[in-house]
Amino acid sequence: MSLIQVKNLTFAYEGSYDNIFEDVSFQIDTDWRLGFTGRNGRGKTTFLQLLMGKHPYKGTISASVSFDYFPFEVQDEWDSTIDVAQAVCGAELWQVKKELNLLEVQEDVLYRPFGTLSHGERTKVLLAALFLKPGNFLLIDEPTNHIDTHARGVVSRYLNSKKGFILVSHDRVFLDGCIDHVLSINKTNIEVQKGNFSSWQANKELQDGYELAENEKLKKDIKRMEAAARRTADWSDKIEKTKKGQRVAGLKPDRGHIGAQAAKMMKKSKVAESRRERAAEDKSKLLKNVEQADELFLQPMQFHSDGIVEAHHLSVAYEGRAVFEGLDFTIKQGERVVLAGKNGSGKSSIIKLLAGEEIPHTGTLRTAAGVVISYVPQDTSFLRGSLDEFARQKDLDKSLFLAILRKLDFERVQFEKEMEDYSEGQKKKVLLAMSLCQPAHLYLWDEPLNFIDVLSRMQIEQAILNSAPTMLFVEHDMAFARDIATREIELLG
Numbered sequence: 001m002s003l004i005q006v007k008n009l010t011f012a013y014e015g016s017y018d019n020i021f022e023d024v025s026f027q028i029d030t031d032w033r034l035g036f037t038g039r040n041g042r043g044k045t046t047f048l049q050l051l052m053g054k055h056p057y058k059g060t061i062s063a064s065v066s067f068d069y070f071p072f073e074v075q076d077e078w079d080s081t082i083d084v085a086q087a088v089c090g091a092e093l094w095q096v097k098k099e100l101n102l103l104e105v106q107e108d109v110l111y112r113p114f115g116t117l118s119h120g121e122r123t124k125v126l127l128a129a130l131f132l133k134p135g136n137f138l139l140i141d142e143p144t145n146h147i148d149t150h151a152r153g154v155v156s157r158y159l160n161s162k163k164g165f166i167l168v169s170h171d172r173v174f175l176d177g178c179i180d181h182v183l184s185i186n187k188t189n190i191e192v193q194k195g196n197f198s199s200w201q202a203n204k205e206l207q208d209g210y211e212l213a214e215n216e217k218l219k220k221d222i223k224r225m226e227a228a229a230r231r232t233a234d235w236s237d238k239i240e241k242t243k244k245g246q247r248v249a250g251l252k253p254d255r256g257h258i259g260a261q262a263a264k265m266m267k268k269s270k271v272a273e274s275r276r277e278r279a280a281e282d283k284s285k286l287l288k289n290v291e292q293a294d295e296l297f298l299q300p301m302q303f304h305s306d307g308i309v310e311a312h313h314l315s316v317a318y319e320g321r322a323v324f325e326g327l328d329f330t331i332k333q334g335e336r337v338v339l340a341g342k343n344g345s346g347k348s349s350i351i352k353l354l355a356g357e358e359i360p361h362t363g364t365l366r367t368a369a370g371v372v373i374s375y376v377p378q379d380t381s382f383l384r385g386s387l388d389e390f391a392r393q394k395d396l397d398k399s400l401f402l403a404i405l406r407k408l409d410f411e412r413v414q415f416e417k418e419m420e421d422y423s424e425g426q427k428k429k430v431l432l433a434m435s436l437c438q439p440a441h442l443y444l445w446d447e448p449l450n451f452i453d454v455l456s457r458m459q460i461e462q463a464i465l466n467s468a469p470t471m472l473f474v475e476h477d478m479a480f481a482r483d484i485a486t487r488e489i490e491l492l493g
Helices: 044-051 081-089 093-102 107-111 119-132 149-160 172-176 197-243 255-284 347-354 387-393 398-407 412-416 424-437 454-467 478-484
Strands: 003-011 021-029 033-037 058-062 066-070 136-141 165-168 181-185 190-194 307-318 321-332 336-340 361-367 373-376 442-446 471-474 487-490
Touching: 003 044, 021 058, 021 181, 021 190, 033 044, 033 197, 044 136, 044 165, 066 119, 081 093, 081 107, 081 119, 093 107, 093 119, 119 136, 119 149, 149 172, 149 478, 172 197, 172 478, 181 197, 190 197, 307 347, 336 347, 336 478, 347 361, 347 442, 347 471, 373 424, 387 398, 387 424, 398 412, 398 424, 424 454, 454 478
Parallel strands: 033 165, 033 181, 066 136, 136 165, 336 471, 336 487, 373 442, 442 471
Antiparallel strands: 003 021, 003 058, 181 190, 307 321, 307 361
16 A cells, blocks of 8 residues: 655646646545546546656656556557457466456457457456556546446446556446545545545535535625625714714713714724625635536427337348347337447447438338437547537537537637547537537437536436437436436347
């Protein structure tokens, strides 16, 4: 057991006016299974890169362990998988086999070219190789993207048997299965907390609730004190005026008594002002880390009949290999159907077919005449240029589009950047904001939550529940799929 100590860390990318980290200090134990959370663009991947020594920074990062990053780049994907694994860890064949057995990877995978492996198999092989490497601390950056629900469960249980890593993931169920501490990048600080993601979230909600309630109380106190101060000032003015007043019934005003009353009022006024300043100072300390999660809505259109999608004896094959065969299903208006199954079972093929892409198939898959579709693809690599250009190309209401991005935690400065410079999470938010802008009868979403932070996932989840659209989607986030889907179609290919 040893410590990784971060002291007074300050970092900004060259040419940027804003610091990503500013005078940040904390420490973590190298035996912890640490989940790393925070909204997109807050600097999670950047921090991992700083630990790897990829950028100059101010402050100090000290550790007695070496760092390894997942996923690492495989130089030649045509090398056999065993060669790729052993090049990383130097372990014996039996050791690699033993580790992969824990991850439910078949032995024949070791003798295939690495490039022929599925996303899930690649993830498992790379993780196994890194954990076999002695004396290292793993920096695991979003291992769950593009892997199916079953594989996520296997990887989560595997990580729970290990120690000594930082794990970036936005899958709540996955995190709960394998971490014992949380490192969170908040709006104004970084904090470390013992527990899993659910306990961290519960504590965050309690803290946010306390601060919101305290803020409302202080607002009322300040308003009441300001009203009292105005009354005190009015009374003081009236007393002061009697000092200079006319004789009453031949008597002189008692200026000494009046002066004492005025002084007393002045003292009360100063005490009240001091209390008001303290209340305002206390109020200013609140809400800095309260995350805003404004409500979002889709714009579903009502169709003239219940039937939206129909598949009849649908089969898909690639290069003569059947992916699935003889599939029949219908989707009615108001249904939210999740396509379930392992990677390679044909889920994305169905989505792409409905979106109009050319996929080799037999049988029929059709939408009713006149159905308007909004499509969120997996791939974001085509996003280029400015948000203005994108909004024009997609015929979006620009004001609404940008307002939705703001609700998804886009800073205004991001609006001026080219989309190719966005993080993967930000690119995905562009596609989701597009779909949220589009009135449609049917929403086709293919793994929409890859790279999306947890709070945004919750916003999108609530938007779907609020709007009750007709949807067909693929998503391996178990919590999201469980809460959103009204029905599941499982592909056994």
